[in-house]
Each structure stands twice: as structure tokens, then as C-alpha cells.
Amino acid sequence: MVDETQQYSAAEMEPLEKGGYAGLADWRKRKPSAQRIPLATVEKVLGLYKETYYDLNIRHFHEKLRDEHAIQLSYTWMQKALQGAGLVAKRRHKRGPHRRKAAAADAADAAAHRWKQASLAERRAVV
Numbered sequence: 346m347v348d349e350t351q352q353y354s355a356a357e358m359e360p361l362e363k364g365g366y367a368g369l370a371d372w373r374k375r376k377p378s379a380q381r382i383p384l385a386t387v388e389k390v391l392g393l394y395k396e397t398y399y400d401l402n403i404r405h406f407h408e409k410l411r412d413e414h415a416i417q418l419s420y421t422w423m424q425k426a427l428q429g430a431g432l433v434a435k436r437r438h439k440r441g442p443h444r445r446k447a448a449a450a451d452a453a454d455a456a457a458h459r460w461k462q463a464s465l466a467e468r469r470a471v472v
Contacts, residue, residue, distance in 0.1 A: 382418065390416065390423070391430050403433060 390410065398406050407423050410416040427433040 382422070386416065386418075387426065390418070390426065391432065394427060394432055399432075403427060 393410070393414065394401075394406055398409055401409065403424050404420070406427075407418075407420050410418065410423070424433070428435050
């Protein structure tokens with residue numbers, strides 16, 4: 346019996362083997378997107394960032410292209426293009442451990458400890 350992952354990878358590799366990289370293209374609509382950015386523009390944008398504006402962040406680079414070079418591209422496209430080319434690192438979200446809020450912790454602990462009940466009541470009276 347053939348492993349499912351082997352079947353899937355063989356099915357995925359068949360268009361590549363038959364038609365090269367063009368075989369991997371999705372031809373359901375039979376035409377390229379009307380919104381596709383011309384290759385010359387993509388090369389110009391990546392070249393400008395690599396050679397001239399390497400020290401700018403994506404937001405400032407986007408503004409420079411719009412204002413000084415009259416290249417109107419979306420910020421999201423610009424971000425994905427620079428990240429895809431490896432010129433800008435992808436942003437990683439760092440999340441620390443989740444903690445209960447102090448008031449919720451005090452209320453939960455007050456039921457178990459008589460001495461905390463008085464201090465909790467005093468704090469509620471002040472607020």
C-alpha cells in the first residue's frame with residue numbers, strides 16, 4: 346500500500362515534470378490576472394530597495410516610491426514582495442505567558458482566605 350503523502354507529492358510533481366515551472370501555473374481562468382505587476386516594475390522596486398533604500402523600513406520605502414519615483418503599489422504587495430525576496434525579515438509576534446489580572450486573582454483567592462476577604466471589601470469600598 347502506498348503512503349498518502351507519497352501519492353500527494355507524486356500528483357503534485359507530475360505537472361512540474363511534464364511542463365516545467367509553467368506546468369505549475371493555475372490555468373483555470375486561462376489568462377493572467379489583469380492586476381499583475383509587470384516584471385520590469387518588480388525588478389525596479391527590488392533593485393531600488395537593495396541598492397538605495399536598504400536602510401528604510403517598508404512604510405518609509407513605500408512612501409519614497411510613491412512620492413519620488415511615482416510608483417503606485419499597495420503597501421501589502423510591497424511588504425510581501427520584499428519579504429519574499431528575502432530583503433526584509435518577516436515580523437514575528439512575540440507573546441509572553443498569559444497571566445490573570447490582579448483583581449481577578451484577588452477575588453478568586455479571597456473566597457479561600459478569610460484575611461483577604463476584609464482587605465478586598467475595604468478596597469471595594471474605596472473604589
